[in-house]
Amino acid sequence: ETGVTQSPTHLIKTRGQQVTLRCSSQSGHNTVSWYQQALGQGPQFIFQYYREEENGRGNFPPRFSGLQFPNYSSELNVNALELDDSALYLCASSLRDGVYTGELFFGEGSRLTVL
């Protein structure tokens, strides 16, 4: 177990609705990255938060937004849900200050289904 927890584990929404996903990073980590993983594909980088600031975004529209809190936990918000947003949303935590070992610590993910 990585110590990264995500909630909820599963949820179902309808098109046009909004969703908030939550992530508690591993103790001591200051960086949270969010990934979208469609069925049968690799995780796609959405964005990263470092010390409460967005620090890089992948090829995702502005309706994907996020927050990082002083305790380094994070939220991913998706507005105006579309059917293609159905996916596993993964949170990964890491420590950016120091020697990078190549390891991201992933949570179990939130499975979103949009109907």
Added chain:
Amino acid sequence: GQSLEQPSEVTAVEGAIVQINCTYQTSGFYGLSWYQQHDGGAPTFLSYNALDGLEETGRFSSFLSRSDSYGYLLLQELQMKDSASYFCALEGGYQKVTFGTGTKLQVIP
């Protein structure tokens, strides 16, 4: 941008050795990682190459050749529990990682 290609599926026999290849296109990167993901589970880290050459971690080894834009993951003494998807991933700086297409490994008795 960055792109990574892997074979979609590989089948190997329990106890054997299997190599999963990864070719990539990028304008620059810091290192190549490998992750394992069982169905319905979280990706878990296996190995990281910051430099060219071989890195060994127990039954798993990973190799990187920057001049060939190529890497591979070698799994030895295959076990049934190794059946999973394997992803190579490029670290582009500040721990922003681009994942490959993934290889589904099936281990058969």
